[in-house]
Amino acid sequence: MSITRDEYFRLREIYANMNPNDITDAEMKEFIQYSEMLSRVPGASVLFGGDQFRQVNRMFYRIDEIEAVDRSKLVTVKSGITAIDGRLHGFIKGELTIVSGTNGSGKSTWLSQVAVEAAAQGFTSVIFSGELPAPRVKEWLMLQAAGPDHIVKDGWAFHVESGAAKRITEWMRKKIFIYNNENGTEIGRVLKALEYFALVLGVDVIVLDNLMSMNLKSMGGDKYERQAELILRLSEFAKKRNVHIFFVCHPRKAMGFLRKDDISGTADITNAADNVLIVHRVNNDFKSRTKEFFKWGDDAEMYRYSNAIEVCKNRDLGVQDAFAGTYFEECSKRFLNAAGEAKHYGWEPEKEEWNDGTPFD
Numbered sequence: 001m002s003i004t005r006d007e008y009f010r011l012r013e014i015y016a017n018m019n020p021n022d023i024t025d026a027e028m029k030e031f032i033q034y035s036e037m038l039s040r041v042p043g044a045s046v047l048f049g050g051d052q053f054r055q056v057n058r059m060f061y062r063i064d065e066i067e068a069v070d071r072s073k074l075v076t077v078k079s080g081i082t083a084i085d086g087r088l089h090g091f092i093k094g095e096l097t098i099v100s101g102t103n104g105s106g107k108s109t110w111l112s113q114v115a116v117e118a119a120a121q122g123f124t125s126v127i128f129s130g131e132l133p134a135p136r137v138k139e140w141l142m143l144q145a146a147g148p149d150h151i152v153k154d155g156w157a158f159h160v161e162s163g164a165a166k167r168i169t170e171w172m173r174k175k176i177f178i179y180n181n182e183n184g185t186e187i188g189r190v191l192k193a194l195e196y197f198a199l200v201l202g203v204d205v206i207v208l209d210n211l212m213s214m215n216l217k218s219m220g221g222d223k224y225e226r227q228a229e230l231i232l233r234l235s236e237f238a239k240k241r242n243v244h245i246f247f248v249c250h251p252r253k254a255m256g257f258l259r260k261d262d263i264s265g266t267a268d269i270t271n272a273a274d275n276v277l278i279v280h281r282v283n284n285d286f287k288s289r290t291k292e293f294f295k296w297g298d299d300a301e302m303y304r305y306s307n308a309i310e311v312c313k314n315r316d317l318g319v320q321d322a323f324a325g326t327y328f329e330e331c332s333k334r335f336l337n338a339a340g341e342a343k344h345y346g347w348e349p350e351k352e353e354w355n356d357g358t359p360f361d
């Protein structure tokens, strides 16, 4: 098997205009082999730059063969919530983040905003939304990219004024893709599509919303074993293809103050993740549970906000039990760092792209 770089890119261009399911498994397998041979992503561990390990044909590395972690080589995607980005220093490419929260807490809305933020940083994302139809996903992305200055109220609904909508669409066209649910949710197809997105479209961020909407029947074992196996496969995939995966996993319980151990089936799910976040709505239930659980007083800082994003696990820096408060802006569906915060993204010609590199603490 051999292929030149030019032939490879020609093939990639052809595939970019095809439905992944029209590419046969054999063709896809061959394409993956080409990609691994020729593409920018080496098959080796890419987490800490990908070249820390000298090639050795043994089962182990000697200590002197492993170079020190060079944090400057880590590529991170900022979420735009400064309290989180400050604590975690962004979401590392090659890692997997689980996002949980009770129904309606704001998981999908926040992840849609993360895709807009990623686009502003020059990253490409794909959103798999098993429950929201593509026009709805697009509507949220457009509102979030537009911001309140470019949104008009139409009866009870908000929409982006037409001039801005045109410019935003153009700005997002090659930066955010939405999975076509007609391809199905069978896990084999989804995983094939992910390979396609990573290798053909070169995506950096994958939002998988959500675990429950995936059809895992073709995998062996019971429900929980399948879920655990899927997380392991996604974690391997993130490393191998150097993408950051945000994976929405619903909790087992529908009510109450959600903790890490309530997420999905087994602890294997959160064990395999690099980060675990929980999105909370700051409602009366949240207040009474946090008072009970953390002994917070009536004037606790988090109660000023409308949503709180909790970091329950962060493997890299060991952050846990950290809450980031945000203000939900109804018209734009944005989560704001501070009341009245106005972000401007690159589609607004007269404005500078928002780039807040300031860590929180």
Ligand SMILES: Nc1ncnc2c1ncn2[C@@H]1O[C@H](COP(=O)(O)OP(=O)(O)OP(=O)(O)O)[C@@H](O)[C@H]1O
Residues within 6 Å of the ligand: 101, 102, 103, 104, 105, 106, 107, 108, 109, 110, 250, 279, 281, 282, 306, 307, 328, 333
């Ligand atoms: N603090 C808030 N106040 C008002 N509306 C909010 C708030 N937070 C989120 N929303 C809105 O509530 C709706 C549900 O949010 P979203 O779909 O993001 O939640 P979710 O956690 O993904 O829910 P599910 O688990 O059902 O998928 C959206 O329209 C969202 O914009």
